[in-house]
Amino acid sequence: MIGKREMQKITITEKLIRNENEAIEAIKANMPTSGYQMLRESLDIAIKALEEIQQYRAIGTVEEVEQNARDLKRQIEHSEHLAEVLKSTKSLLEKRGRLLSDYCKIGTVEECREAVEKQKPKKIIRIVGRYPYKCPTCNGKLEIGYRHCIICGQLLRYPYENLEEMEDE
Structure with a gap:
């Protein structure tokens, strides 16, 4: 025959299967109130482990983190490439500006014809x-x-x- 204690364990296990939040709440609700210090410590460890699992799930899997790192690396490389393109574009614009300035010093077509x-x-x-x-x-x-x-x-x-x-x- 199953005792009250075993029934509580089954209930806790069923709740753990569904959701970590429910498991944490079930453990806290069924915590002994006196004398079972070791059991209390093991339950605290279990709660902490379940909370860490939630944190890792929020971060993502190792594959997701690695994919995010690869994506970030590609974005950085793309940004560096864009910076190089902007730098050469700036240099080209400065050169064209100097050429235009030199051309304007020569004068307009009409002024050249007059000369x-x-x-x-x-x-x-x-x-x-x-x-x-x-x-x-x-x-x-x-x-x-x-x-x-x-x-x-x-x-x-x-x-x-x-x-x-x-x-x-």
Whole structure:
């Protein structure tokens, strides 16, 4: 015949099978109140072990932890790769910025066309007055002897000069 004590053990075992929380509560509810110090200590150890099992389940299995570690390692490697890509992109952008700045210093297309046109000699215009000539491009007043207009930089050709001679110079 099964005694009261054995019946309690069966009840505890059934509760352990279902859930650790229920097992912990069942053990605490059936704890002896006097005299059984060793039994009490063993029950405390069992409760502690069951609580640790719950903690390990919350963390996950060894395989899950290893998979998480592998995933984290891949994410770190990906982040390092992205950092390298960003660094080279920054370097490339800085280089392109310098090239653009240098290009802007050259001037616009229109300014370049104007500069080319100013390299083609134009015949100066003769006037009467203190300055005997003026620039055909900007109408700036000129003295004899200037090869370029002092105002706009236009290459000048005097009436007495031969155009072919100027191009050879």
